Amino acid sequence: MATHGADSEVGRLRTVLLHRPGNELRRLTPRNNDRLLFDGIPWVARAQDEHDAFAAALRDRGVEVLYLTDLLTEALASEAARDGAITTALAGLHLGDSLRAYLGGFLRESSPAELTGYLTAGIRNDEVRGGYGLVTSLLAHDDFLVDPLPNLLFTRDSSVWVRDRVAVTSLAMPARSRETQLTELIYAEHPRFRGTRTIHGWRHEHVEGGDVLLLARGVIAVGVGERTTPAGAERFAGQVFSAGLAHTVLAVPIAQERATMHLDTVCTMVDVDKIVMYPNVADSLQAYAVTAADDGPLTVADAEPFLVAAAKAMEIDTLHQIDTGLDPVTAEREQWDDGNNTLAIAPRVAVAYERNVETNARLEEAGIEVVRIAGSELGSGRGGPRCMSCPVWREPLPAD
Numbered sequence: 001m002a003t004h005g006a007d008s009e010v011g012r013l014r015t016v017l018l019h020r021p022g023n024e025l026r027r028l029t030p031r032n033n034d035r036l037l038f039d040g041i042p043w044v045a046r047a048q049d050e051h052d053a054f055a056a057a058l059r060d061r062g063v064e065v066l067y068l069t070d071l072l073t074e075a076l077a078s079e080a081a082r083d084g085a086i087t088t089a090l091a092g093l094h095l096g097d098s099l100r101a102y103l104g105g106f107l108r109e110s111s112p113a114e115l116t117g118y119l120t121a122g123i124r125n126d127e128v129r130g131g132y133g134l135v136t137s138l139l140a141h142d143d144f145l146v147d148p149l150p151n152l153l154f155t156r157d158s159s160v161w162v163r164d165r166v167a168v169t170s171l172a173m174p175a176r177s178r179e180t181q182l183t184e185l186i187y188a189e190h191p192r193f194r195g196t197r198t199i200h201g202w203r204h205e206h207v208e209g210g211d212v213l214l215l216a217r218g219v220i221a222v223g224v225g226e227r228t229t230p231a232g233a234e235r236f237a238g239q240v241f242s243a244g245l246a247h248t249v250l251a252v253p254i255a256q257e258r259a260t261m262h263l264d265t266v267c268t269m270v271d272v273d274k275i276v277m278y279p280n281v282a283d284s285l286q287a288y289a290v291t292a293a294d295d296g297p298l299t300v301a302d303a304e305p306f307l308v309a310a311a312k313a314m315e316i317d318t319l320h321q322i323d324t325g326l327d328p329v330t331a332e333r334e335q336w337d338d339g340n341n342t343l344a345i346a347p348r349v350a351v352a353y354e355r356n357v358e359t360n361a362r363l364e365e366a367g368i369e370v371v372r373i374a375g376s377e378l379g380s381g382r383g384g385p386r387c388m389s390c391p392v393w394r395e396p397l398p399a400d
């Protein structure tokens, strides 16, 4: 069985799950892009080129790249998996019984690869040939019967490995909630992951992977804001404690705004004791240290500055901050363009968007090797290298 798991943000990356942008991005229009959580309409062919270059940069450094749609198609080889996927995809109350039955029959006849296409790119009303009954007649021609999933690109958010377990997350925005049905299916059905134990799951309170940072072995920061709810953080903490995966969870409130939708939009680890952080929030970022209590409710400490609470839990003197940008305006621009959203592929080696010139210069001054990638089209969904990657296997850091 392949090795899987992660216990830090910076251990050498060996296997990563990506999603190459596909037809789901071709569904975006100026009328639906806000609802589908994109800030623009990407040029799809260019986004694919940029993504291929990202994958190549990872492979060049010895990282195995898994593609979500390949795993999904392979998982859908089983008839039971296909049935389950079709039933959950068609559960929406907007369909009605007749259309659901019709679509169910249609999808059951499709091959695993075709089904992957429908589950990811969705089905528009006018693609149901000739219309079918009252619901298709009354819905607009461009209404989706099955919503497309353009944010699949951001594989970070729909599952997180914590040591040898994988947490299937629970996504807060309706446009994304179906993504975790697909990650759950992959981990449950794909032969590569047979026997993997999972935690959390999409039926639980909201927790998104972009909010979960494995600061050190046993220490996990969880952002709480637009996406991860307080109840989600509490549920997640309870599960990692009872599974023995961590001793401290730092619950970190973040502004409920699009620019800071996840904790990894304001900070990411680039070394065992270095974090790149948006300076405009650095002073105000707080953390509540949560620890397990024997047989009782979780123990919650008073809020402390995030960097202080993190260093204490990580048992290091200082968690060194590297600033995004140069001045407050450049920092704000580069934070928006995912300057903080780096993907460490080893201690002191991080993939970053090339456009964030000042932040990348700060990283290099601090001794971090920056692997630059283009992201002009990929960035239109508001996510950087960390958002676009789910580490499936990172080597553990050497014990000191």
Ligand SMILES: NC(=O)NCCC[C@H](N)C(=O)O
Pocket: 036, 037, 038, 151, 154, 156, 157, 176, 209, 210, 211, 261, 262, 264, 265, 381, 382, 383, 384, 386, 387
């Ligand atoms: N971890 C991340 O920050 N992921 C980026 C998610 C972007 C996506 N368009 C969203 O709004 O959910």
